[in-house]
């Protein structure tokens with residue numbers, strides 16, 4: 001093992017944990033650091049390998065602009081990940097910048113990148129109330145919304161048929177705060193087509209790509225403070241309705257944008273929620289995992305350990321549920337995270353929500369994930385569909 005591959009050198013350690021400390025204070029600070037911090041090397045198996053050993057597929061979101069321009073990032077991405085999720089390239093605003101025709105170039109590039117790098121490809125997302133192009137609202141009305149929905153899914157899911165591990169067919173359909181008794185978000189799709197737009201989308205996706213796992217992807221399912229509980233109950237209600245109508249849905253995607261300011265993470269209630277989903281015969285994927293850190297202390301060592309603690313606690317509960325078979329982080333390195341633009345810190349310090357830092361070094365969050373994968377008991381039940389892993 002080469003020296004430069006050491007994750008945390010003694011100098012790094014002092015920079016992060018021991019700034020300004022001397023004498024007894026420095027000795028005391030050193031004593032708090034677990035031995036692995038300085039022993040870890042990049043030769044240690046990557047997350048995808050540790051996950052795959054336990055029947056879990058691990059991967060991350062990335063964008064074409066990042067992978068094309070930053071070869072070092074691409075190298076680390078291929079090393080750590082078994083699956084790639086295009087961050088924006090499969091959303092309407094990028095595929096359909098104008099009302100006439102599609103622009104598949106960025107998504108095509110990512111699909112062939114994934115294929116060349118032996119990564120699986122995830123589809124995110126076919127139908128969502130957000131990320132719609134400017135022309136959409138003036139063009140899509142009650143009388144043509146169904147054909148826009150069906151034609152879009154036929155064109156996009158059809159183009160990548162056979163290449164996609166799983167499609168987020170509908171993203172974020174639940175929004176209890178919109179006040180409907182079924183908890184559905186009052187999106188343009190709901191307004192034009194009614195609740196049936198969800199059924200239509202799954203049917204169209206199944207017809208266009210019979211091989212892909214079809215996923216309903218939802219946010220705000222991680223916490224159980226009163227303001228959040230509606231997301232779980234209404235999601236369960238919707239899943240039950242879809243299953244009883246024989247809609248072709250295979251999995252629930254839990255976004256898992258973790259935030260300690262959303263209240264305490266209640267392990268037992270989350271475990272129960274996962275059980276209820278699994279009992280419907282659905283798989284569960286953790287689809288957009290990261291940890292918001294704009295509310296956490298500035299000091300890097302402390303901040304990183306608080307972030308890592310949230311990864312550890314959430315994932316150890318999630319991976320205890322056998323129906324959970326995929327873990328995807330929303331980004332891999334702090335160099336490229338949506339929180340730089342959508343969750344910046346008031347002190348202007350760069351955010352640190354992901355497993356690798358902005359120089360692609362493995363952080364405490366990486367170690368927390370590696371530990372949870374390593375400690376997970378081997379799978380006892382087989383996933384309802386076969387998964388193909390790189391390892």
Ligand code: XIL
Pocket residue numbers: 087088171255288338
């Ligand atoms: C985010 C992208 O990462 C950003 O680049 C973009 O500006 C906004 O969307 N939930 C989702 C993702 O389902 O599609 C979002 O991605 C993050 C929240």
